[in-house]
Amino acid sequence: xxxxxxxxFKKFRNSLLSRYLGIIGFALVFIPILIPVSFLAxxxxxxxxxxxxxxxxxxxxxxxxxxxQLENAWHNAASSLSxxxxxxxxxxxxxxKQDYPDASMFWVDAEGLxxxxxxxxxxxxxxxxxxxxxxxxxxxxxxDPFTVVAFIGGKSQAAGQGFMVFELPRKNMKPLTGGREGDxxxxxxxxxxxxxxxxxxxxxxxxxxxxxxLRLESGMTRTGPNGxxxxxxxxxxxxxxxxxxxxxxxxxxxxxxxxxxxxxxxxRKSLISNLSHDLRTPLTVLGGQLYSFxxxxxxxxxxxxxxxxxxxxxxxxxxIDHLLSYNLLASGRYAMNLEDRDMxxxxxxxxxxxxxxxxxxxxxxxxxxxxxxxxxxxxxxxFRRVLDNLFQNLVRHAGSGGYVGISIEQRHRKTALVIxxxxxxxGSLSPAKGAGLGLQIVDLLLREMELVRETVSYPxxxxxxxxxxxx
Amino acid sequence: xxxxxxxxxxxxxxxxxxxxxxxxxxxxxxVTWLTSGERAIEEAASCNLAILDVMLPGLDGFTVGQRLKxxxxxxxxxxxxxxTSIDDKLQGLQFADDYLTKPFHPDELAxxxxxxxxxxxxxxxxxxxxxxxxxxxxxxxxKNRETGEEIMLTGKQFHIFQYLxxxxxxxxxxxxxxxxxxxxxxxxxxxxxxVHIRHMREKLERDPAAPEIIETIRGIxxxxxx
Numbered sequence: 001x002x003x004x005x006x007x008x009f010k011k012f013r014n015s016l017l018s019r020y021l022g023i024i025g026f027a028l029v030f031i032p033i034l035i036p037v038s039f040l041a042x043x044x045x046x047x048x049x050x051x052x053x054x055x056x057x058x059x060x061x062x063x064x065x066x067x068x069q070l071e072n073a074w075h076n077a078a079s080s081l082s083x084x085x086x087x088x089x090x091x092x093x094x095x096x097k098q099d100y101p102d103a104s105m106f107w108v109d110a111e112g113l114x115x116x117x118x119x120x121x122x123x124x125x126x127x128x129x130x131x132x133x134x135x136x137x138x139x140x141x142x143x144d145p146f147t148v149v150a151f152i153g154g155k156s157q158a159a160g161q162g163f164m165v166f167e168l169p170r171k172n173m174k175p176l177t178g179g180r181e182g183d184x185x186x187x188x189x190x191x192x193x194x195x196x197x198x199x200x201x202x203x204x205x206x207x208x209x210x211x212x213x214l215r216l217e218s219g220m221t222r223t224g225p226n227g228x229x230x231x232x233x234x235x236x237x238x239x240x241x242x243x244x245x246x247x248x249x250x251x252x253x254x255x256x257x258x259x260x261x262x263x264x265x266x267x268r269k270s271l272i273s274n275l276s277h278d279l280r281t282p283l284t285v286l287g288g289q290l291y292s293f294x295x296x297x298x299x300x301x302x303x304x305x306x307x308x309x310x311x312x313x314x315x316x317x318x319x320i321d322h323l324l325s326y327n328l329l330a331s332g333r334y335a336m337n338l339e340d341r342d343m344x345x346x347x348x349x350x351x352x353x354x355x356x357x358x359x360x361x362x363x364x365x366x367x368x369x370x371x372x373x374x375x376x377x378x379x380x381x382x383f384r385r386v387l388d389n390l391f392q393n394l395v396r397h398a399g400s401g402g403y404v405g406i407s408i409e410q411r412h413r414k415t416a417l418v419i420x421x422x423x424x425x426x427g428s429l430s431p432a433k434g435a436g437l438g439l440q441i442v443d444l445l446l447r448e449m450e451l452v453r454e455t456v457s458y459p460x461x462x463x464x465x466x467x468x469x470x471x
Numbered sequence: 472x473x474x475x476x477x478x479x480x481x482x483x484x485x486x487x488x489x490x491x492x493x494x495x496x497x498x499x500x501x502v503t504w505l506t507s508g509e510r511a512i513e514e515a516a517s518c519n520l521a522i523l524d525v526m527l528p529g530l531d532g533f534t535v536g537q538r539l540k541x542x543x544x545x546x547x548x549x550x551x552x553x554x555t556s557i558d559d560k561l562q563g564l565q566f567a568d569d570y571l572t573k574p575f576h577p578d579e580l581a582x583x584x585x586x587x588x589x590x591x592x593x594x595x596x597x598x599x600x601x602x603x604x605x606x607x608x609x610x611x612x613x614k615n616r617e618t619g620e621e622i623m624l625t626g627k628q629f630h631i632f633q634y635l636x637x638x639x640x641x642x643x644x645x646x647x648x649x650x651x652x653x654x655x656x657x658x659x660x661x662x663x664x665x666v667h668i669r670h671m672r673e674k675l676e677r678d679p680a681a682p683e684i685i686e687t688i689r690g691i692x693x694x695x696x697x
Binding site: 335366 | 484486487490491494525526552553554555556557558559572573574575576577640641642643644645646647688689690691692
């Protein structure tokens with residue numbers, strides 16, 4: 001059990017799921033980091049490629065603090081002038097001008113008269129109406145110079161002493177932050193870059209899966225010279241890797257099974273060969289002894305008995321052959337080599353081999369085959385065997401008819417090979433009648449070649465065997 | 472020992488071996504009978520034909536046959552076996568010239584042995600008598616015994632006749648003759664062969680309308696009877 005305890009984790013660690021979760025997790029964890037990193041990158045790029053313009057060295061720009069500081073300072077100064085005489089106010093403004101030499105300042109008394117201006121400004125009304133005050137305030141909001149208006153003697157409400165105004169060019173103010181304008185102009189670009197990176201990683205992840213699946217599919221459909229699928233190369237040990245392993249395992253099993261089948265086939269063939277040898281050897285000895293007898297002086301009865309024994313030896317030999325062939329065929333161990341062949345050519349060669357025997361048996365051969373080839377998908381040896389068995393049957397059981405006809409005819413709209421005889425027909429009892437093993441072999445062989453045998457026997461005698469393709 | 476008639480016979484079964492070698496000797500052959508393939512190579516040096524059983528102790532007949540063929544490519548080999556499967560026959564015929572299955576008739580064995588010896592041996596100085604013809608195989612001469620005249624055949628006609636003589640008594644299909652003589656696949660060669668046979672008959676036969684030498688086997692091919 002301990003051996004397997006680490007396996008589920010290892011399996012998960014190697015899985016596609018864990019890799020995908022890794023990508024998602026990395027993306028989620030990275031988002032909080034992504035924003036400051038983008039800011040930082042943007043700032044860095046801006047600093048590196050867009051350095052700040054160097055100020056004119058002859059020009060001295062003084063800074064007086066932030067807007068808030070200036071506002072507070074001005075309001076405090078205004079409050080401190082509560083109840084002061086105009087001269088004291090003038091004095092105070094002059095003192096303040098000393099502190100803010102770049103600033104302009106003036107004050108307006110309770111009657112709306114413009115009093116001290118430091119420096120003198122054109123465009124200011126000498127007598128302020130409420131409209132002038134509003135227009136001035138409206139103009140001053142968020143404009144350059146930075147403007148602060150404070151009621152003299154009060155922080156936020158009029159104390160009846162008028163108001164005093166402070167104007168300072170914004171360049172003399174301290175900015176609210178220490179950064180420069182434009183430091184963050186690349187922020188969006190870097191965010192886009194980071195997200196593009198995640199999209200690319202995801203795309204590569206799925207592209208890799210797709211590629212491996214397609215490779216596996218092509219491997220599964222490819223067959224080797226033995227007709228079986230070929231092994232696929234193994235990739236990473238994830239889900240697809242395990243599928244590849246399983247597929248290779250299946251190919252190995254198939255290969256093993258094919259090999260076992262082949263071995264079994266060879267074993268059976270070898271057994272049959274040995275059996276055939278063991279059965280035929282004593283028959284040969286027997287035949288040899290009988291042949292020796294022929295040289296001895298024998299009575300007619302003795303000669304007849306000898307001839308009968310020789311015939312029976314031949315029959316027995318044929319029967320052994322049939323029995324062993326039937327065994328191979330019935331067990332599906334007969335290796336067929338189906339090819340497109342000129343069937344008529346095979347028939348002619350077979351008939352040529354049988355012709356001398358027919359002549360000897362007094363059988364007239366009427367062979368009427370067309371010259372044009374007739375191509376059938378057959379195993380040549382198997383088809384020769386079919387013809388041999390049929391011709392052998394004809395000689396044994398229908399030899400008395402003294403006729404064999406081989407021709408081509410249309411049968412059920414198919415071109416059929418016809419082997420005809422004028423023997424007593426199927427219903428009659430033949431002295432050489434056996435278990436019909438020869439015909440069973442014929443049928444098994446024809447079935448393997450997708451051919452059909454049809455036998456028509458006539459009551460007046462004669463049989464016609466038709467052989468034609470099933471399709 | 473009759474020159475050209477020496478047979479090496481390898482058979483492990485004593486009864487079959489004794490019977491076959493006795494029968495072959497009675498037919499005029501000189502037989503060297505071995506019960507295994509051990510000394511086959513040495514013994515085959517003086518033989519004109521090897522007859523081999525397949526299932527032998529030690530080296531099997533196929534291996535012995537292959538070694539013999541490698542050592543003596545011109546030596547004809549006849550496999551004589553009780554193994555009848557097509558696989559065995561095909562395996563044997565990869566190197567052997569003939570394959571005969573047991574049980575067999577000694578006449579058939581002798582006939583096949585004779586064909587192999589004639590095919591592989593030098594042409595006989597004695598003329599072959601074919602009815603009214605005398606065929607001098609060595610000199611490639613055909614004479615009419617009755618008139619004493621020499622019969623002149625064209626190259627192709629002679630090849631066809633020679634092929635039929637090599638398979639004396641056997642029926643050869645038109646395809647077999649055409650492909651052996653012309654060396655091309657038989658497609659529409661029927662008319663060509665027929666024309667050649669007709670011209671040959673005009674020269675060879677007493678009565679070309681009733682041929683005695685080249686026999687037509689209707690629907691199959693031709694045969695020259697022994």
